[in-house]
Amino acid sequence: xxxxxxxxxxxxxxxxxxxxxxxxxxxxxxxxxxxxxxxxxxxxxxxxxxxxxxxxxxxxxxxxxxxxxxxxxxxxxxxxxxxxxxxxxxxxxxxxxxxxxxxxxxxxxxxxxxxxxxxxxxxxxxxxxxxxxxxxxxxxxxxxxxxxxxxxxxxxxxxxxxxxxxxxxxxxxxxxxxxxxxxxxxxxxxxxxxxxxxxxxxxxxxxxxxxxxxxxxxxxxxxxxxxxxxxxxxxxxxxxxxxxxxxxxxxxxxxxxxxxxxxxxxxxxxxxxxxxxxxxxxxxxxxxxxxxxxxxxxxxxxxxxxxxxxxxxxxxxxxxxxxxxxxxxxxxxxxxxxxxxxxxxxxxxxxxxxxxx
Numbered sequence: 001x002x003x004x005x006x007x008x009x010x011x012x013x014x015x016x017x018x019x020x021x022x023x024x025x026x027x028x029x030x031x032x033x034x035x036x037x038x039x040x041x042x043x044x045x046x047x048x049x050x051x052x053x054x055x056x057x058x059x060x061x062x063x064x065x066x067x068x069x070x071x072x073x074x075x076x077x078x079x080x081x082x083x084x085x086x087x088x089x090x091x092x093x094x095x096x097x098x099x100x101x102x103x104x105x106x107x108x109x110x111x112x113x114x115x116x117x118x119x120x121x122x123x124x125x126x127x128x129x130x131x132x133x134x135x136x137x138x139x140x141x142x143x144x145x146x147x148x149x150x151x152x153x154x155x156x157x158x159x160x161x162x163x164x165x166x167x168x169x170x171x172x173x174x175x176x177x178x179x180x181x182x183x184x185x186x187x188x189x190x191x192x193x194x195x196x197x198x199x200x201x202x203x204x205x206x207x208x209x210x211x212x213x214x215x216x217x218x219x220x221x222x223x224x225x226x227x228x229x230x231x232x233x234x235x236x237x238x239x240x241x242x243x244x245x246x247x248x249x250x251x252x253x254x255x256x257x258x259x260x261x262x263x264x265x266x267x268x269x270x271x272x273x274x275x276x277x278x279x280x281x282x283x284x285x286x287x288x289x290x291x292x293x294x295x296x297x298x299x300x301x302x303x304x305x306x307x308x309x310x311x312x313x314x315x316x317x318x319x320x321x322x323x324x325x326x327x328x329x330x331x332x333x334x335x336x337x338x339x340x341x342x343x344x345x346x347x348x349x350x351x352x353x354x355x356x357x
Contacts, residue, residue: 051101088242118165198319213240214304230256246301274298
């Protein structure tokens with residue numbers, strides 16, 4: 001970060017102009033300029049190539065930061081398994097003739113950020129003041145009964161941070177465990193009963209017998225419908241062995257599915273997301289003992305497991321408690337004229353304010 005802000009002069013000096021130019025690019029630049037800045041930030045080794053080793057260092061630093069790990073021994077080893085899951089989502093399509101590792105292109109980086117919005121949010125906010133409200137830094141508080149053994153919970157803090165990358169700030173406060181199959185049994189009726197008093201969005205997580213972990217964010221309550229429903233806030237995600245998020249593409253409106261006690265074969269009983277009937281992006285039958293996952297255009301998602309047919313081993317459902325949206329001006333202090341004046345003063349310092357006059 002220091003070398004990038006000082007324009008790689010290597011003189012170990014940071015000037016006020018350096019800081020203004022960096023903030024103008026980082027905060028006020030175009031989408032391409034901001035992404036280019038973040039992309040260059042990943043070059044930890046400073047050799048103008050971004051490798052898996054570079055990304056590993058960055059991801060370890062991110063988790064140390066958001067989880068507030070201070071002990072040096074813990075910092076070096078506590079996230080190895082989780083870090084690899086995030087790295088598995090990256091592609092390295094360029095060959096570096098002088099190096100031993102394949103390298104990441106700018107397009108590879110953009111695709112990586114598309115599937116890991118939490119990473120992009122955090123890296124895109126590093127020049128903002130630190131605090132719990134900084135984009136990409138918030139992890140929902142995971143609330144469970146004290147009687148539940150924490151070791152059986154699928155949703156780790158790192159997973160919650162990843163899933164929350166596609167959500168707004170007011171969705172990242174409290175997530176309550178509504179249903180856990182190891183506690184409540186693999187029962188569709190129990191699932192529906194446990195979530196019936198929660199009117200907000202839910203996070204459904206499945207671990208199958210192949211060891212894969214994945215799920216979906218349901219923006220609407222799980223209620224009986226004879227057809228697809230939901231809105232464009234729904235999405236699918238993978239947690240293990242690769243971390244990815246798949247948001248709606250707009251190709252169709254087949255977002256959420258919840259069929260209860262229908263007798264027609266054309267309306268399969270169970271819950272699901274995306275795709276089409278009997279060929280869902282993700283589906284769990286009403287017996288909660290089987291399901292399937294296919295690639296689907298609804299979310300642009302692949303098969304989420306090792307095979308299309310899945311056998312759930314553990315199913316969790318978390319209720320998202322949404323805070324009332326605060327006045328939109330609270331997040332941005334000052335009047336419109338005051339904010340314009342601040343932006344204009346910053347641009348003046350880098351000689352851009354009068355470029356169109």
